[in-house]
Amino acid sequence: MRLVTCAGATIAAAALAGCGGxxxxxxxxxxxxxxDGTVSVEAFEAHRETVExxxxxxxxxxxxxxxxxxxxxxxxxxxxxSSESEGSSPTVTITLDGLLDDSVRAxxxxxELEPAGGDGFRLVSVRRTQRCQPDRxxxxxxxxxxx
Numbered sequence: 592m593r594l595v596t597c598a599g600a601t602i603a604a605a606a607l608a609g610c611g612g613x614x615x616x617x618x619x620x621x622x623x624x625x626x627d628g629t630v631s632v633e634a635f636e637a638h639r640e641t642v643e644x645x646x647x648x649x650x651x652x653x654x655x656x657x658x659x660x661x662x663x664x665x666x667x668x669x670x671x672x673s674s675e676s677e678g679s680s681p682t683v684t685i686t687l688d689g690l691l692d693d694s695v696r697a698x699x700x701x702x703e704l705e706p707a708g709g710d711g712f713r714l715v716s717v718r719r720t721q722r723c724q725p726d727r728x729x730x731x732x733x734x735x736x737x738x
Contacts, residue, residue, distance in 0.1 A: 628733075653702075667686075
């Protein structure tokens with residue numbers, strides 16, 4: 592398990608933001624989540640198929656690219672990568688806490704990946720949950736909206 596917090600995630604995100612590659616294609620960011628928190632990965636996978644970028648070889652960097660971490664602002668950011676065993680499909684959890692939002696305090700993104708052949712990884716599923724600001728709804732991570 593690897594945990595990168597604050598400055599490390601910011602540095603990785605800044606490096607990602609500078610990766611333009613030779614393709615000229617850019618990812619616009621994740622679509623809005625469904626009511627249960629699931630987020631479609633189809634458009635991202637179509638994008639990933641059209642580029643050859645260094646981020647494709649790292650589960651954490653694929654997740655950061657999907658979330659557009661280089662464009663996000665949070666007081667604390669953590670990236671945790673886990674897999675049950677060597678060679679198994681990794682799960683990446685990105686938590687953005689201390690968001691500058693009057694309703695949402697934090698977002699948590701759980702991204703499941705699988706090897707895509709070669710050195711790359713593809714997204715299999717994504718789920719986004721959020722924690723509300725005090726007195727703005729639930730204070731645990733949930734797909735339920737904040738008020």
